[in-house]
Amino acid sequence: MPFSALPAVIGEALAARGYETPTDVQAAILAPETLGRDLLVSAQTGSGKTVAYGLAMASTLMGEEEKFGFAKEPQALIIAPTRELAMQVQRELTWLYGPAGARVASCVGGMNVREEQRALRNGAHIVVGTPGRLRDHLERGSLITSSLKVVVLDEADEMLDLGFREDIEEILDVTPPERRTLLFSATIPRPIAILAKTYQRDAMRIETTSAGKAHADIEYRAIAVAPADIEHAVVNILRFYEANGAMVFCATRENVRRLHASLVERGFAAVALSGELSQNERTHALQALRDKRARVCVATDVAARGIDLPDLGLVVHAELPIDPETLQHRSGRTGRAGRKGTCVLIVPYPRRRRAEGMLRAANVKAAWVPAPTIEDIRGQDQSRLLETIQPGDAAEDDLAVARQLLERHSAEEIAAAFVRTQRQNLPEPEEMFAGGPDERPARPDGPRAGFEDTVWFRMNIGRSANADPRWLLPLLCRRGHITKSDVGAIRIGDRETLFQIPRHVADRFAESLRRTAGADDDVLIEPAGDAPQPVQGGRRRPNEGGRPHAGGPRKQYSPRPYGRAR
Structure with missing residues (x-):
């Protein structure tokens, strides 16, 4: 028996919960040398x-005893980073140690502190809590x-990330020096190693997150999109996969x-988790996810811990x-306990190199795939619908309605009406920018039609900032309220980019830039006059029109920017 070394009552509790074989980390904890x-x-x-x-605590807490006696003071303390995790730990330890007579109390923010004091006063063998509330007690x-x-x-790296180092140290400083200290962390960065060296004695290191194994149950995919299409990409990904639960x-x-507001407006059953929510709002949001009233959770890293x-x-x-550590923490929300999961990274074109570096550092192999199109999503909808409809036993009153429908309409009409009803309940997918520049060839005999008279504009980014027409074009279209057919030549240099706008469109384009400018934007868009000096080392879009003059000084222009990219 894999759990035979444990007290019999603990083994029975495991069997009652369906535990037959230990997981890797449980097997490592039960090794004789860890005792x-x-x-x-x-x-x-x-x-x-x-x-x-x-399980690791069992031998220390129970020894040869089969049952716990009355505990005037706690014998074990578990510190967790968040209220949700602490409550989850309390539930797990209650079924594990409850049959042995152990009392498990929780001390977490957002709960009644007087009730917690009463539970501690009445005798708790195991206390689970968050750093701030434990320090308060x-x-x-x-x-x-x-x-x-x-x-x-528990989740020591997350607690340090959340700024609980001082609370943790104060708690550990008042515990008996002969205690056992078990430190669990998804990663062991230098601050965790220092904490372990300070508060542990000859600790045994157990590593069960080998690079290949840690992500064996997660399928990683990366999608490169125009920056203006990120929200549309989220919509299409949620629609394409239609997972029972998703976290964004x-x-x-x-x-x-x-x-979150955008997804709700489109018809998704979504909730939001962020630091601005009260504890009551957070609890309601999580409960909506657990009882399936909501399917999508939009969250910050800290709120999801x-x-x-x-x-x-x-x-x-x-x-x-x-x-890379945050990537692993986020992704670890899925693919848990042997279940399969999918993780999708939405990567703006100019940040692809950074994303590739992060994936390598995390030892994650992600397949680069196109964003789901409307056609892809329709195909998935059709497949799911065909799999969902399975003939079976029907009540007599349902059959009576079906017969009446068949008397009035053909089977094909009824089926089509059913499919239409099903699709009406689904959020509409979004049309996304196809990616890459327009591939119409340049005209050999002069400017492209409509670009005989143009105005040049300048952006303060170039190849050093990964400027590329694939994301510059949708940016210009969004900010200037134009279409990509209104953009002529694009010349990308090391530190700046020049592009053409037809003169009859230029004033409207400049005015739109003014209206859509934001104070926190980083990319300046300025007029560059009629004949700017060529960008050194620049390149053109394949469909660019006439050439800028090669000689002469650059025309002077007002340095005031018309707009910045969001």
């Missing part, structure tokens, strides 16, 4: 680590740490708010992670 030692464990999110450290005198035998730091990551609260959502099959990076 009684401090442990530094690197384990993938969703690998069964909560049960793993629950220490200061109130309601949490006594002198009898602690085991301290567990943004970098800021404002972007979460904007994308410690969340465990069942049946989360899709993770979408609407904005690139800041580093």
Whole structure:
């Protein structure tokens, strides 16, 4: 029996929950050489680590006993980064240790502190809490740490990222020096290694997140899009995969708010998670995801920490992670506990090189695929619809209605009406920029039609900023309220880009740039006159029109920018 070394009552609890064989991290924890030692464990999110450290504590907490006696003071303390994770840990340890008579109390923000004090006063063998609330109970005198035998730091790297180092150190400083310290972290960066060296004694290192294995259950895909098409790409990805649960990551609260509102407006059952929500709003949002009233969660990295959502099959990076560790944390929301998941990175054209570097650093192999088109999504809808409709036993009143419909309409008309009804409930996919410049060849005998009289504009970015017509064109169209057929030659140099606009369109284009300018934009768009000096080392779009004059000084122009790219 894989769990035979455990107390019988713990083994029975595992069997009752359907545990037959341990996961990798659980098997490593149960090895004989770990008995009684401090442990530094690197384990993938969703690998069964909560049960793993629950099993690791058993020998220390119970010894040869089969049941817990009354505990005047806590014997084990588990520190978790978020309220959601702490509550999840409490539930897991309750079914694991409950049959042995253990009481598991929680101390987390957003709950009634007096009820928590009462639970601690009545005797709790195991306490699970967040750093801030645990520190609060220490200061109130309601949490006594002198009898602690085991301290567990769950998701230690996340707690440091969230700024809980001071709270953690204050808690550990008042625990008995002979305690066991079990430190669990998805990654072991230098700050975690320093924390382990300070508070652990001869810790045994356990590594179960080997690069290939950590992502074995996640299929990674990367999609390069024009910057203006990111929101459309999110819509099409959600529609293409139609996962039972999906999480979309943004970098800021404002972007979460904007994308969530856009998805709801389009008909998606979506909720938002960000730091601006109250604890009550956050709880309602998570409950909507768990009971399937919502299918999509739009969140920031910090707001999503410690969340465990069942049946989360899709993770979408609407904005690139800041580093490989964040990529792994985000992606670990799916592909949990042996389930398969899909992770999609939306990469703006100018940031593809950075995305490729991040994937390499995370040792992740992602397939670069085109964004789902309307035709792709319609095809998926059709396949799913055909799989969903399965003839079976029908109630007599349903058959009666079916017979009446067949008397009035043909079977084909009824089926078509059903398909139309089903599609009406689905959000509409978005038309996306096809990518790449217009491929019509340049005219050998002069400017392209409509570009005989043009005005040149300048942007303060070039090849050094990964300028490319594939994302410059949709940017200009969005900001200047024009179509790509209104853009003539595009010349990209090292640090600037020149492009042509027909003279009869130029004033309207410039005015649109003024109206759509933003204070936080980085790309300047300025008029460059009628005959700018050629951009050194520049290149043209294949469909560019007439050539700018090669000689003479550059025409002077007002330095005031007409607009900046968002």
